[in-house]
Amino acid sequence: MLDWLGDVVYRRARLVLVVAGIFVAAAGILAAGVFDTLKVGGYLDPEAESSIAAERIDAAFGGQYNLVFLVEAEGRSLDDPAVAAEGLRLTRELASEDGVGNVVSYWSTGSPALTSSDGSSAVVAAHVDGDEDAALRHTQRLHDAYADRDGVLSVRVGGEEGVNREIFQNLQHSLVVAEAVAVPVSLLLLVLAFGSVVAALLPLVIGILAIVGTFGELAVLGGITDMSVLAANLTTALGLGLGIDYALLMVARFRERLTAGDAVPEAVATTVRTAGRTILYSALIVAAALATMAVFPLYFLRSFAYAGVGVVFIAALASLFVVPALLSLLGGRVNALRLPWSKAVRGSDAPFWGRLADRVNRRPALAGAPVLLVLLVLASPLLHAEFGTVDDRVLRPSAESRSVNDALDAEFTGFDASxxxxxxxxxxxxxxxxxxxxxxxxxxxxxxxxxxxxxxxxxxxxxxxxxxxxxxxxxxxxxxxxxxxxxxxxxxxxxxxxxxxxxxxxxxxxxxxGADAELIDTRAALAAKLPLAVAIIVLITFVVLFLFTGSLLQPVRALILNGLSLAATFGVLVWAFQDGHLAGLLGFTPQPIDTANSILIFCVVFGLSMDYEVFLISRIKEMHDAGYDTATAVSRGLARTGRIVSVAAGLLAVVFFSFLTGTLSFLQLFGLGAGIAILIDAILVRGVLVPGAIAVLGRAAWWSPPALRRLHRRVRLAEE
Known part of the structure; x- marks a missing residue:
């Protein structure tokens, strides 16, 4: 099938690019309204007791107070006639607004619980009606109309919906800033890796195509089911990162074939047949890992399952069709605008990685022990890890809604928002x-x-x-x-x-x-489904790696090493975010690790780790099948894939690290966790622990019973 695909794309390259252009245009039109379809929230189980309690309060009593106006009289008494008149007017105006109910204030009730302990400020509390999307629109309208009013009263907006409004705005801003950082830095790294401006632009083109396709996909999905607004940030990062990774693999293989003397048609066909095969099955693995989030009842996680699967296949299909079409038209000009050192990087072999594998093969225990020790030290903070849920502490202390909520906690003893x-x-x-x-x-x-x-x-x-x-x-x-x-x-x-x-x-x-009941229920809902999600991931890993290698021990080895990498990653996150060691640098408030985001990081990182596992192990198995002994196969396989994996991992890490420029701590948590995990996996695990583990296993690394060996010969996924 891939031979046929390579031939068709070469002969119909211009048609493929025209179709891709139409897709980008259509996706761009859909993407224009993407944020109108996405929602803030999705962190709660709708079937949990706490969620049902909130629904009963909404239905029978007009809802809990989810929007709070903190009113200050600018140095005057709250009972001053002018202040009281303005306070009553504010209360009545809010009560007359569409979508607003249960409006109470100090001036309408006389309750001392609605004033601060020093009598300098008062509360006007209300319930904003509607689902998360409608409540967000109402809150933005109310904020624009009532916050920072000129005159007798100073008004700031907080409460649950005030926090949601600022989270939504911060997510939109963070996405723009992150892409503004990730795209130029990625281009620079690609130029340095390829030594050619034209070759470097091709992966970036695919990455941008994946971003546009992602936004179009989110706009469609948002009209069908509940989708978290955070999906726009994180799946866009996946689209950019995977698009670049897959295109990088294609371009590198094409340049390798040109260097070996192939004509352009043969180079395109070989690239699609070999690198295309790896991309196809890599995409299946990553998509399967992301799809496991659909088992959880929180639509925050389900939205990543739905969107993530689409993003992976957009990036993969763009790499399988658009990249070969561009390469067909460019031919040898893919190396145009070469930099002075370009001749040193045109081939795919990386001597450094081959020499590293040789040294690990000679002394696997000596080479692997320090790396294992480093990973265990990094993982040690997990021993005191705590897991919580998202609240207003994800915002900076200077954020309006966060400062209002902090004032309510400190100064209003009778008004308990928690x-x-x-x-x-x-x-x-x-x-x-x-x-x-x-x-x-x-x-x-x-x-x-x-x-x-x-x-x-x-x-x-x-x-x-x-x-x-x-x-x-x-x-x-x-x-x-x-x-x-x-x-x-x-x-x-x-x-x-x-x-x-x-x-x-x-x-x-x-x-x-209430918030504490929601925390208990969320933990219980996630814990109930986590074993199923882990079982699905383990099963997929076992099946795919067996089909790649024909070995029963390679999947076990991959699971153990991926587990070590993930433990080290979460240990770093506990040290950085829960213990607060990076709080001063990144500007967040230390707090327990968000439970839902932890599962998101686990699924995304595991999928990407398996992506690089496939890149490496398929080449090692290819060399072994060609007759090389295990040690030589590992050395040659790592030499062939080391640069590609390290460059791809570096680029993807840059994309995720760009989220550290944001002002939301859970976005920073994801960016740091995913970026560190990818670097640990690509450098320490693929560079040292995989060669060391295979060296220790020796010939047993490829063992499987005769019946399974026959099955593997029938269904091969390795490159040919």
Whole structure:
């Protein structure tokens, strides 16, 4: 099939490029509205108890307060007639806005809980209706209309939806900055690697084509299913990185064949048959690793499964069709605009990598022991790793919504944005409700409980507010439980479990929501599906590497080494982000590693590691099948692929490291984790541990039972 494809692309090169141009134009038109279809969020399991509790509050009580306006009177008293009049006007205007409900303020209720401890500022709280997309649009409109108003009051916007608004804006800005860094740096590295400007431009063209195709794909997917806005950043990085990697492999093989004396038609055919085969099956492996995220209930992860599979195949198809078409038209001119050192890099052999493999083969234990020690040291911070969920700490402390939320935590003792939200389903008599609220408030870690029966503290009624009645309906009750425990800790998790275990009054069902309950539920949802995702990845690794090598031991070796690489990567992330050693340099707030992003990093990095595994092991097996002994096959295989893998890894690492220029800590987490993992894998694992492991295995490295050897001969994936 690939022989036929190479011949067709050579003879119809101009037609292929015209079709590619039409695809780019169509994708570009679709991409124009991509951010209108993407959503902020997707970190919660919609079937979890905390999510159901939030839905009940939305349906029965108009929703929790998810948008907060922090109002300051500019040195005047909050009860000053002019200030009070303006505060009431702000409250009424917000209440009249479409998509806004449950608007309360100090001036409309007189509640001291809505003022700061020093009396200098007050809160206007509201619920923004709609799903994440609609709420984001409403919040942006409200921010534009009410924030930084001139006059008596100064207004800043925070709360959950205020945070989502700033995350969305930061993601868009970070994408532009990251691409502005990644594209020119990638071009420079390609020129240095190829020694020819024309040859360097071809992978970059494919990378840009993959970016445009990615945005078009996201626009289509966003209209069909929920898609995280973060998919635009991360799948674009994959599109650029993989597009460059695959095109780099094609161009390098084509230049190798020209150097060997092939005419252009034969060089194109050989390139498609050999490098094209590797790209095809590499894409299958990476896509399969990304597809495993579809098993998780969080659409944040599912969106990467859907988008990631498409991105991989866009990059692969562009490399299999567009690159050979361009090479067919360029021919020997692919080496045009050569730099002075270009003759040294036109072939594919890299003597350095061959000599390194020889030294590792001679003393595998001596060469591998220091590398294993380094990886284990890097992995050691995992021993105290903590995993959490995304909150406002992903923003810089100077961000408007983050500063508002910090002020609420520090100055508003009666307004607890992180309180537990308790929903009772079923008819409940007021005396029974009061007894239940009194029982909860008597717990030593609980400061007070608000209910339709009043506010309770330390096991007794502490007061009643005019708004209490709105917390109850004939069939549903809503209680807010505030605590003095730090949020998202083991102690607050224990409190959530204790409240869930406390029987509801009059036999009512108890649902517990809030940020701490969401953390527990998210961890549980991800943990329940993680074994299945790992099993799928392990199975795919085993099958594909067996088909490549015919060995049962090579897949085991690959899994062990990939596991070491991943452990080292996550150890670095714990040291950098949880322990905060890079906080000053990158400007983030130290916090537990986000659980969902950890799974994303695991799937992406594992897929890319297998990508380079296929690049290397297919060449080693090719040499072994040609009659070379194992040591020579490893040396020659590494010499043939070492430069390609190292350059490809360097380019992909640059793409991911460009995310460090952003201002969102979870984006920086992904960029640093993916970039470091790729470098560790390409340099330490492929350069030292793979040759060392194969040398230790010796002839057994290619062992498999006779029946499986016959199967392998029938279904070969290695290059020919």
């Amino acid at each position: 309180a537990l939200q308790v929903v009772l389903e079923g008819p409940v008599r007021q005396p029974a409700l009061a007894g239940y609220a009194r029982e909860l408030s008597a717990r030593p870690e609980v400061t007070h409980v608000e209910s339709s029966a009043g506010t309770f503290a330390e096991g007794r009624l502490a007061g009643q507010q005019p708004t209490d009645a709105a917390r109850g309906t004939p069939d549903t009750q809503w209680l807010t439980l505030s605590t003095d425990l730090p949020p998202k800790t083991d102690a607050t998790a224990d409190l959530v479990r204790a409240v869930r275990a406390t029987p509801g009054p009059d036999g009512s069902a108890v649902l517990v929501g």
